[in-house]
Amino acid sequence: MKSGLKGLVRWSMILLRILIPCIFDIIIFSQTAFSFDTLKIEASLDTLKKEISGTVEYQLPQMPNLSSVEFQLFPNVYFNEDSPYLRGKGQFLEHFMKNKKWAGMDIDSILINGNNLSAELKIEYTRGMLKLADSTDLAGKISRIYFKTRIPEFGDRLSYFKNEYLLDGWFPNPAILQSNGMWYNPYYGSFCELAGEYSNYEVSLTLPAGLVVVAAAPPVQAEVTGDIAKYHYLFGPAHDFALAISANYLIDSTNVGSTVIRIFYRDFERPALRLVRDAARHAYRYMVQNVGDYQYGYLNYAFVDFAFSGGLELPGLIALSSPKDAPMFSHMYESMVFHETAHQWFYGMIGSNQVEAPWMDEAVSAYFTDKIQIATYGEKANLLDFADFKISNKDMYRFISGLSGKVGIINKPAYSFTTQMDYFGLMYVKGSLVIETFDRQLGDSLSATFWREYYSRFLFKHPKPEDFVALAAEIGGENYRRLLESLLNVSARVDYSLEGLKNRRIDSANIEISVILRKEGNLHFPVRYCLILANGDTLNYQWNTDYDSEEIVVKSSQPATAAIIDPEFKFAVDDNLLNNSMAVKGDGKPALRLSSGILLLVESLLSYIGGI
Amino acid sequence: MREMFRHIRRLVQFKSLWLFFFFLKAIMSVLLVIPFFLTTNGILSSSLFSKGLISDWDMSVIIELFSGRGEIIPVYLISILIAAVIYMVIMQFLNGGLYYLIVSGETAPVKWNIFFAECGVNFIMHIKISLMMLLIYIILLPAGMLFVNVLGLAGGNLVGKSVLMMMFFKLGVLAVILLAASFFSDSIRAASAAYPEKSFGEVVKIGARYFRPRLLTLLGIFVLTFLPFLLVWGAVEWLAIQSVEIMAGMIGIIVEFLLFQISAFTRTGQKLWYLFYFGRDFNSQNPGRFLPKQAELPLSN
Numbered sequence: 001m002k003s004g005l006k007g008l009v010r011w012s013m014i015l016l017r018i019l020i021p022c023i024f025d026i027i028i029f030s031q032t033a034f035s036f037d038t039l040k041i042e043a044s045l046d047t048l049k050k051e052i053s054g055t056v057e058y059q060l061p062q063m064p065n066l067s068s069v070e071f072q073l074f075p076n077v078y079f080n081e082d083s084p085y086l087r088g089k090g091q092f093l094e095h096f097m098k099n100k101k102w103a104g105m106d107i108d109s110i111l112i113n114g115n116n117l118s119a120e121l122k123i124e125y126t127r128g129m130l131k132l133a134d135s136t137d138l139a140g141k142i143s144r145i146y147f148k149t150r151i152p153e154f155g156d157r158l159s160y161f162k163n164e165y166l167l168d169g170w171f172p173n174p175a176i177l178q179s180n181g182m183w184y185n186p187y188y189g190s191f192c193e194l195a196g197e198y199s200n201y202e203v204s205l206t207l208p209a210g211l212v213v214v215a216a217a218p219p220v221q222a223e224v225t226g227d228i229a230k231y232h233y234l235f236g237p238a239h240d241f242a243l244a245i246s247a248n249y250l251i252d253s254t255n256v257g258s259t260v261i262r263i264f265y266r267d268f269e270r271p272a273l274r275l276v277r278d279a280a281r282h283a284y285r286y287m288v289q290n291v292g293d294y295q296y297g298y299l300n301y302a303f304v305d306f307a308f309s310g311g312l313e314l315p316g317l318i319a320l321s322s323p324k325d326a327p328m329f330s331h332m333y334e335s336m337v338f339h340e341t342a343h344q345w346f347y348g349m350i351g352s353n354q355v356e357a358p359w360m361d362e363a364v365s366a367y368f369t370d371k372i373q374i375a376t377y378g379e380k381a382n383l384l385d386f387a388d389f390k391i392s393n394k395d396m397y398r399f400i401s402g403l404s405g406k407v408g409i410i411n412k413p414a415y416s417f418t419t420q421m422d423y424f425g426l427m428y429v430k431g432s433l434v435i436e437t438f439d440r441q442l443g444d445s446l447s448a449t450f451w452r453e454y455y456s457r458f459l460f461k462h463p464k465p466e467d468f469v470a471l472a473a474e475i476g477g478e479n480y481r482r483l484l485e486s487l488l489n490v491s492a493r494v495d496y497s498l499e500g501l502k503n504r505r506i507d508s509a510n511i512e513i514s515v516i517l518r519k520e521g522n523l524h525f526p527v528r529y530c531l532i533l534a535n536g537d538t539l540n541y542q543w544n545t546d547y548d549s550e551e552i553v554v555k556s557s558q559p560a561t562a563a564i565i566d567p568e569f570k571f572a573v574d575d576n577l578l579n580n581s582m583a584v585k586g587d588g589k590p591a592l593r594l595s596s597g598i599l600l601l602v603e604s605l606l607s608y609i610g611g612i
Numbered sequence: 613m614r615e616m617f618r619h620i621r622r623l624v625q626f627k628s629l630w631l632f633f634f635f636l637k638a639i640m641s642v643l644l645v646i647p648f649f650l651t652t653n654g655i656l657s658s659s660l661f662s663k664g665l666i667s668d669w670d671m672s673v674i675i676e677l678f679s680g681r682g683e684i685i686p687v688y689l690i691s692i693l694i695a696a697v698i699y700m701v702i703m704q705f706l707n708g709g710l711y712y713l714i715v716s717g718e719t720a721p722v723k724w725n726i727f728f729a730e731c732g733v734n735f736i737m738h739i740k741i742s743l744m745m746l747l748i749y750i751i752l753l754p755a756g757m758l759f760v761n762v763l764g765l766a767g768g769n770l771v772g773k774s775v776l777m778m779m780f781f782k783l784g785v786l787a788v789i790l791l792a793a794s795f796f797s798d799s800i801r802a803a804s805a806a807y808p809e810k811s812f813g814e815v816v817k818i819g820a821r822y823f824r825p826r827l828l829t830l831l832g833i834f835v836l837t838f839l840p841f842l843l844v845w846g847a848v849e850w851l852a853i854q855s856v857e858i859m860a861g862m863i864g865i866i867v868e869f870l871l872f873q874i875s876a877f878t879r880t881g882q883k884l885w886y887l888f889y890f891g892r893d894f895n896s897q898n899p900g901r902f903l904p905k906q907a908e909l910p911l912s913n
Contacts, residue, residue, distance in 0.1 A: 271774070329776055388853045391671045398672070402679020562660055576680040578659045578673075586657035590665040590673065593856075593865045594656070595649040597669070600872040602641040602692060604879065609696050610703040611794065612633050612710075612883045 037061070038236075039199040041171050044206035045245070050160055052170050053148035058199070059140060060112075061177050066138045069112070069130040070183035071145065072196070074169030076126045077188050078103035078152040084125075088190025088420060091308070095154050103152035107172065111144040127185045128172060145172045157194070157242075157312055161305045163211075168242040168314055169194050176462070186355040189415025191423045193354040198460045200236030205243070207231075212249035214264045214302045216241065216316025235296070237460050238315035239351050244302040252277065256284050259294050264302040272323040272333070276301060279334040279376075283341035286372045290448065291345050292455035299344065301337070311336045313343030313365075330384040331377055335369060335393060338376075342368040350455060351462045358414040358423075359488070360468065363431025367439065370394060370432060400429045402575075410434055411465050411488040434487045436572035441483060441525065442476050450475045483525050487573065494521035496565045497579035498529075499549070503559035513560045515582075518549040520575075529565040533558035560584065616836055619888040623881055625720035626888075629713070634880045636702070638873065644695045648688060652677060666865070667856060704742055708734030711805035714891025716902045730805070737804045740812050745797045749790070756789040788831065795830045798890055799823040806900025822897055834886055841882040848875040 043054030060066060077085035078092075080102055086093040096102055109118040110130060122129045128145075132138065149170050151160050157168040175185035176197045186195045205213065209229040213219075216238065219231035235241060244264065252263040252273050261280050265273060280301060288294060300317045312319040318340040323333055342365040346352065352360030373382045373393040381390035404425025417423040439447050454463070454471055465488065473481035500516040513531060524545055531539040535558050543550065543565070554560075564581040566574065574580065623630060655677060656662035662677075664670035678685055709727035712734070760782040800819030807815060823830075848871045855867040895902055 324775060329773065387849060388856075389669045389671060395672045395675050399675045399679055402675070402682060564660060576676065578655060578661050578676045578680060581660035582658050583660060586653075587663070588653050588657055589862060589865055590656040590662040591649055591653035592862075593665055593868070594652055594674070594677075595645050596865065596869040596872060598648060599641050599645045599869075600876060602644055602695075603637055603876040605692070606637050606640060606696065606699050607876070607879050607883070610637070610699050611707075611797075612637075612703070612880055612887075 037199050039174070039201050039241075041201065041203045041241070043171065043204070045165070045208075045211075047163060047208055047211075050151045050153070051148055052151060052167065053146075054171070055144055055146050056171050056173075057142060057144045058174060060138050060143055062139050063177055063181055064137075064139060065134075065181070066177075067132050067134050067136045068183065069110075069138060069143055070175035070185045071128045072169070072173045072175055072185060072194075073105040073107070073123065073126050073128050073147075074173065074188065074194055075103055075105040075149045075152075075158055076123075078155055078158070079125075084187070084189040084415065085192065086190075088418065088423075089156070092155060096152070099153070101153060103150045103155065103158070105150075105172065106148045108146035108148060110146075112138060113141045114144075126188050127175075129183075129185075143174075147172050156306070156308070157314075159306075163247060164305060165243070165245040166304050166306075166312075166319055167245070168240065168312070170243070171241075173240070174199070186353070187415055188355070189413075191358070191414040191417050191420070193358075193414070194240055195351075195353045195355045196239035198237040198239050198351060201233065201238065201241045203231075203233040203235070203241060205231045205233070207245070211245050211247050212251075212264065214244040214249065214262075214300055214317060216296065216300060216314075217298050235316065238296075238348070240315050242314035242317055242319075244304055244317065244319055246304075249302070254281070256281050256299075257288065257294075259284065259296070260298050262298060262300045264300065266303060266322075268324070269303050269322060272303075275334060276320070276323075276337055279337035280341060282334075282376045283338045283372050286375055287342060287345050287368065290371070291368075291451050292349075292459070294344065295349055295459070299341075311340040313340045313347055315348045316344070318344070329386065330391075331373065331382060332384075334376070335373055335383065338372040339365055339369040342372070345455065349460060350458045351460065352458075353462060353464070354414060356413050357411060357465050358427045359410045359431040359434070360463065360465065362427040363410065363435050366397075366428045366432035367435040370397065370436070397429045397432055400425055401433060404429075407491045407493060409489060409491045430573070433572040437487060437570065438472065438480070438484055440568070440570040440572065442472075442480065446476055479525065483523065486522050486524070490522050492521045493575050494523055494571065494573045495519070495575045495579070496527055496571060497576065498563050498565055498582040500551075501560060501563045501582045501584055503584065506555070509557060510555050511557065511559050513554045513556055514551055515554075515560070515563045516549060516551045517543050517565055519545050520548070523571070527566050527571065528568070529563065530567055531556075531560045532562040532564070534561050616833060616889055619885055619892070622720075622888045623885050626713075626722060626884070628720075629710075629722050630877075630881055630884055633706075633710075633884070634877045636706075637699075637880065638876065640695060640699050640702075644691060647691070651684065655681070667860060668853075700742065701739075704738040705731050705735050707738040707801055708732065708805070710887070711801045711891070714887045715802050715805045715895050715900075717892060717895055733808060734804055737808075737812065737815070738801065741797065741800050741804065744800075744816070745793065748793055748796070752789055752793055756786050759789070760785050791831060791834060792827060795827065795834070796820070796823050798830075798887070799894070802891060802894040803898060803900075806894070806898050806902060808901065818898055822894060826893070830890065833889055837882050837886040837889075841878050844878045845875050848872065 037059055040057040041054060043052050045052045060069060077083050078096065081093065081097055086096070107118070107121060107123065107128060109116055110121050111117070117130060117132070120130055120132060122131070151158060151165065151167070153160055157166065158170060159166050173194070173196045175183045176195070178184050186192065207213070207229060209224045209227050211229070213231055215233050215235065217233060217235045220234050221232040223230045246266070248266045249264040250267060252265065254261050254277060261277065261284065263273060263276055263280070280299065284294065284299060296316050298316060302317065302319055303322045304319045306321040309321045311321065320336065320340065343361060346364040346368070347354065347361035354361050370393045376382070380392055382392045383396060384391040404421045408422065408426045408430070410426060410431050414423070442450060450472065453475065454468070457471065458467065469481055469484045472484050497518045498515060499518050500514070502514045504512045504514070506512050515531065517529060519527070526542050526544050528540065528542050530541065531554060533539065533556060537558065539554065539556070541552070562581060562583040566580055569577060656665070656673070662673050665673045708731040712730035713722065713727060763782055763785060796819065799822045800816055803815045803818040803822065807818060810818070852868040852871045855871065856864040858864070859867060
């Protein structure tokens, strides 16, 4: 009986041991139905030395004949003046060179199943490579890496300023093992952001008590012993785990649906809270409604002191530069909140590779920023409405596109860009217009299907440009494959225009209307055009754009007063919208009004120069 | 203050001078804007997209115009720069007559032959003063910017609209620095009118002696004369927007144009108003050649 009881207790314990982790997993990761490897990180932050050190442990994938391990040492982008990453970031490079305080990551040792293989480790820039004999099978073995990261002052995504920290890429992150057995270890050139594999994170962080830590989720366990605090976090699946730390953070918490939106702010940033909270809610709702559910329990925003103005997307955590540099008489700051929130979908949960195809997250997020901006503040003046000057987000896109993103291939890696202006102009602005063109050609119904399908098919996966294009063809037809391939892979100016509009009376009842349509660029996609008749009627037609220009002749009882090509501006990439329409009778009023305004400006200038 | 408002009467008395300076500025500007109108009209007149500009300052039209024809922007900027230089040189010629008139205390109507004679006599002196002032502005502008940036650091923890207020405050400080330089320029020019026989160095010294103790007074007077102009400018802006909205089409545009010109006309009036006060005050301290002749009393035996 006694032994029977003992046996029952033993079996109960075994059962509990099996069940508890399962229940734990169900509770923690119930929102997803995926199974991922776990990254166990134990680290401590030394606020005096500005270092974070510890270990990362994970099981290597069950890939047959796996004889090598690769991981990323992102902090090495701040290693010295030869860093390709710093080449396009002049202000940081200048700062590091002036202060001679470089940063980086040291690997103390790497253990595979407890065996120290540090002697075999090779480190090249941000790539850690452990290559063993071909006969070695590393599949399923436990890799443990001991690291120490020196945090740069005034960096971008990994930096400290006084006693505040933004930590991204602070631990050795596994490289991505591809289906062909090769490791993909990103090359971090200028304008590159971290790329990683999806994992579940178990993170233990030790640091001085009194510091508020912002992570993608609140700690499941917190212990404070004297001056030391230890936090334990569980988060995932995600391809990164970033932190923002400050002693001065206060927390504002609200619920939207089943998600808690937390804003971490310093007391002086309190006036901006409402604005950020409202913007976050608008963006969240829009994205959930139009793309798919947010997969985590928390969406966090933290104000940080960047060395630049802007925002930074991290999984479950958005770092926003303190609004002290953003006078809020426009909706510019909200636009940044919208953009970074959209990234939680297009980067965070749909893990396209920013290093190789930045348009897949930047251009798509910029497009959704515009959509959220329109849904929240209307089509016109959604960025600024001041003294009759109305500026929309789209106006800004078109302005920047005119300055810097006129030509250039969209589908190219981030490290191939040489200037910030080119990167921003092409990836954010021109890219957004490309996605808008594709989306508007799809139409409302197919567009909704496309984005929902894209989300559900690639949730916690790494879609490539060809996956995006293939899905477009699957949903819209082969025409859309051609359209996207032209838009993404060919650098050419796109312009649809009208070159002539004439009425010629042919008899007492009929008038011959001739209109010359022209297109520039390589898009072969039908475009709508219309004729507006003297009696107000509109005749709608479609031009198949088989040729670069074509004269269309129409018989009508009424003369045409105007013609418009692409009247709904569905080709958002069209370089010039002024030549999309033509009126038979010109109207000097717009130029007259503009000149009248310019005249006042010139008079004012002369007044100040001449003193009277 | 009462003294200040008394000078508005002089402004009305010297309306021909007021109109002269306004039309000079307007004609220069129109000459500059005509090519701009012809070019933009060629692009905008046939396009339906440009219609948005008739009812409001639709930035999408302006952006399409300039991003599509980016190459014309530098051409316009260079044209404006050239016109500004030409206008500045013309003004140096006219400054001789203008400062003679305001310092001498001559009464209306303007004796144009004397006015232009003074223009010719003092032209070189005013060119010299302008070159010196150019140097001062070159030094003052970066120095002023540095100063206001230090102010910005003090407000480093401000957010949102407070940042905007801080920005206006910083602009205000910068404006005061530049205004002080312009008062200095006025003082030297007035000294050159009162003492045409003196050398450039002596004229600068007389101007500086007058300027130093009166900086705050002159600033106060300038602000007093500038406030009505600001009110008019604000009202004109508001009325212009209303007129275009209410009177759609050509009538609205014409009304707006006239309102804009009222604004430009008022700006000229504001500076003349200030100069009338300034000239009278300068004369009271440094009469120079305008010292009234002493009456000779016959001596009786």
